[in-house]
Amino acid sequence: MPNDKNATSSGKTSSSSGQAKQAEQVLLPDLDMNIERLHRFLGGGEDIVCRTLQHRSFDNTRYALMYIDGIVDGGVISTMLLGLLDDANQYAEMREDTTLHRHLTERSIAIGKLSEIETVEQACYAMLEGCSILIVEGSLRAIAMDTTGGKTRAVEEPSSQTVIRGPKEGFTENLRTNTSLIRKIIKSPDLRFEYKMIGRQTRTNIAVVYLEGIAEAEVIKEVHRRLDAIDIDGVLESGYIEEFIQDRAFTPFPLLQNTERPDTASAALLEGQVVIMVSGTPFALVAPVTFVKFFQSSEDYYQRYDIATFLRIIRMTSFFISMLLPSLYIAITTFHQEMLPTSLLISLAAQREGIPFPALLEAFLMEITFEILREAGVRMPRIIGPAISIVGALVLGQAAVQAGIISAAMVIVVSFTAIASFVIPAVNMGIAARLIRFILMILAGTFGLFGIMSGLMILLAHLCGLRSFGKPYMMPFAPFVASNLKDVLVRVPWWAMRKRPVKIANDNNAIREGAGQKPSPDQEGA
């Protein structure tokens, strides 16, 4: 995406390198010189295509088309070239004041988006973006034509955030595709896309998307301020950005949400959040977020509200299970045996007969084993998947129990914990629970429930101290915002959610739907 303003502004960042300094020169009237300098700037290479043409109507003035092969759209290039050749071979009387440059811009090029370029550097960066450059002999400016293209992945169903009911489109690695997906959903003139370029080497395009008047101006300003402060050589994924712009450096909890679903991003925009899209990754960032956001799936709003509410409570419970269950098991079986019902205690005690390790070590062994299995499952080639699952399930589970190394109850606890951790819709929140689990296990093995409560208190204080772009992380609970509770643990029906989340969106423009839309039989009868 050639964007002159940004190209110039970010030119400053790269001016520190010696190579760039040399190239910071304006285009010369001499075409060959220009071409040669461009070649030199880009370091040559077979993929740089240069095609020289002559125009009959302008005394066979030479001009050149340059682009980098592979990142341009071949079809567009050939159509344009056809048009250029057609035009070059025709002879017509030209008005005195017309130059070839102007003629090409105004009459000849069959490309929508053009821009003027004055320096070699700009021209090179435009080419690196996927533009084609037209340089005319004797002109001090070149024309950059947007011919961005090349091989991109098609819009597919998102793999990490799946739904049963809801749109199946997912973001791709192409920023333009992603912005178009948003545009297609929100057809509002208030939708703003503001582009930035981050990364000295990668020059990654970043789009800050928000809805003017619905997003809070303070937040937008803060997003820009934090993005502008980033100075890094490369941005390959939105995770790079996330770590630079989150409010607190040391926290296991995600302070920005990520999504590869255009509908989730659009919902965030409609609630006054800001979406940051990064070129080269299907994962867009959403800010500011609160803790509860990570337990909401876009499907909650597509399914009936009663089941959505139920599922949210299930997810919250799962989060606590995946964080607490092993530590509670350790605490109760090694410190507070009195809390177990007698028959359960007897069967647990029977299982533990002959187990060599203390419960804490047993739990650690199993948890680590499971984490290894999980990592293996993610990294291994697809073909050997079944083998790993057989080894994991049979050998490590059943055989360990039969050999008397691990008690069966511990296997149940660990597997349940593992399954519960997959219920959380946001993977990064699940990771937080996974890490905290181990610390709580140590505390439980040392101080029992008192240790767990101490750990939870630290966690609570930490969570209450967190902020996401200035917004308190535990928002609807602490500070308590009653009206936001409609969409936290319960999801009230759509007609009852008249307001956007208070204190996240612009509070002056909070009403999002008309009043009194609750369906009632009287209306239908009439």
Add this chain to the structure above:
Amino acid sequence: MKPAISTMQTVALVQSTITPTIVLAVPSVMVSIAHHDAWISGIIAAVVGLVMALGIAMIGKANNGQLFVAWMESLFGKPIGLTIGLMLGIYYFNSFCVILRSFANFVSDIVLDATPLFMLTSIMVLVAAFTVMQGIEAVARSASMVLFLIMVVIPVSVFILYTDIDFKRLIPVFDTSPVRMAIASFPPIGWLSEVSILLLLTPYMKKPGSVLRAGLIGSLLSSSQLVLVILLGLTIFGQQLVPLMSYAFVNVMAIVEVGEFLERIEVFTVSVWFLTMYIKLSVFLFASVHCLFHSLRLHSERHTVIGLSLLAIATASGEWPRNMNSGLMATLVNMPVLLIMNIALPVLIAIGLLFTRGRRKQGGTQRS
């Protein structure tokens, strides 16, 4: 950003500053003095607590957003302000240690009898220090969330204890002499006077005008929990048995038997209590750090927290070799200190306020 805590969070802070100590050992002491009329003593204490909250809030209202120590200095001049700040700082630090030790004893009595006290105090101080480092705002927010939890736990506990409750055990009412009832109301009044923490909290409030409401509701919440524990103890065990129990609320929860699976749940109740205990510790640590930091004009708040925490660990685990001594400290020796610092000092400040207001008015008229 200047921290701002809402009115509800202030209520939660006041509540969790008073409640953890007041429900712990006080009920059985009160029952042993006032027998089955102890709950009336509780109500007397509640009324006195409300009056104290009212007084403190009135003083707090006179503050126009300055931090407490700075306010004192601007009112009475630097030396007096500094002295007040230092006194309060030392008082809060001392209370922090005493409370820390009594909480560690409690934890030791109830669940972890073999764990060295040093470890218990260390982990408690660690948690409190961490919480304080998150800022008073985070403490306040945590307090409000813990308050939610308590509001859920209390009705559930009362519900599952319902079958064991026999209100006839309270009859005849007014069987004990009024003098005994009055005496019995002293221990809780001592703890309820801790509502004076509001003096430090007011400058941080979003709406300092609602400090009165916060103080009253917070104090009321605490004393109603006290009365609830006394009532539960009396109606379930009767007046003769409650003095036998060091921690009545634990014993009350210990007799729960719902079917074969829900029994012996006092550890769960105690776990929720742990959270309020941590809030209380954090508030006291915050108060002592706040007073010392601002009166001595120290440079790093973080280092003040760390220093005081280390000192507190040493004091709490080393000062009283026997648990009995610290118990004595917590109930008897500390009581006059509590009353002096929480009632006498605010009264002096109030008198000073009245005095200086007259002077300031004069000053104002002279200037104009």
Add this chain to the structure above:
Amino acid sequence: MSLRIKRMLCAVLLLLAALTTTGCWNRIELNEVAITSATGVDWDGENWIVSYQVLIPAAISSVTGGSGGGGPKSPIIVYSTKGKTIRDAIMHSYSESPRKLFFAHNRVVVIGEKAMQRGVNELIDVYFRNSSTRETVSVLATPGTARRVLEQFMQLQAISGAGMKEIILSEMKNTSILPNIPVYQLAMEVIGDAKSAVVPEIFVSGTEDTSSLESFGSTSIPSKLKLGRLAVLKDDKMIGWMNRKESLGASYLRDSVQQSYVVVPCEDDKGKKGYNTIHVLKSSTKVIPKLQNGQLVFTADVDVTGTLMESNCAQDLYKPGVIQSLEQGGQKQVSNLLQEAWAKGQEMKADVFGAAEKTHRKYPKQWKEWSKNWDEVFKEAALEPKVKFRMARMGLSNKSFQYLMDKEGK
């Protein structure tokens, strides 16, 4: 900033390391505890003998965990220790048991008669002082030694300690003759205004023991654990027994009847005698003290609702008067029960009916005088039973089978 964070991280890591290396103060693994399901307390004249019924989890649970097998194993094992105090005796257990005794799942504490006569104060103190013991444990008295009770196997329930608690709970729910007395309630009664308490009795019926699993090879077992009478305690010491009839009366007076039954004698038109059995569905009692001419008198307002369970009199239950006669019969039976229990209580000078508390509540001023010699006051006080007996249902048949047979005969 980064330096500070590094330092903090170091501190946290050190602390974590310290936790993991030394953290085992209170930890006790499940295979290090000996779960007791019942405790017995005996007094041999000089020492306390405490007996424990310890569970063997592997033998109870079907999950054997690989090893083991071969022949039936006893699910419980019983052993005793001796000491000057109860806790002293328990401490001696460490020198003979590989595992630490764990009392939180103790269901019953059985007290031998000698120990009951010696006093239960010490036991109550043990229960309230320690957080490892539970105040909800049911107290049972036994005429012999507690150890013998603990040694018996029970039918249908592998853990006889838990079984004993189940028996007393189901007995209390269905016939209400004996109350379930948890330790805390015993403590409340012992320390209460009347200083009198009751404890249900459990005994081994039969002369032989059922202490071997081989007994379960046949359809009948040589002996059984049975609930019997009611032990009466005065000032924490046992002073006597109430028989089952008296204890049912006591249950009515204590208002602890949930469901029970009454057998009412009846007579048909021809003068043939028989019995009707009435199931008491609901009962509530109010014992009200009254001052009559300076003399304390108690009225017991009993409200009983029952249903006919069995009738072998030839009666047409539709006939008016039959129901009334049934109700009157029931009323008389219950009144008798009350009087008998009251008389027995007075005889033993033990106010186990909670009369003292009620008097205290109603006459707080006079109570100060009476409390000095409550036993004498109680002994003089008369009881006026006022029983309201109401038949709610007659069951599914409205004529007795005997009545139909007699009619056929004609």
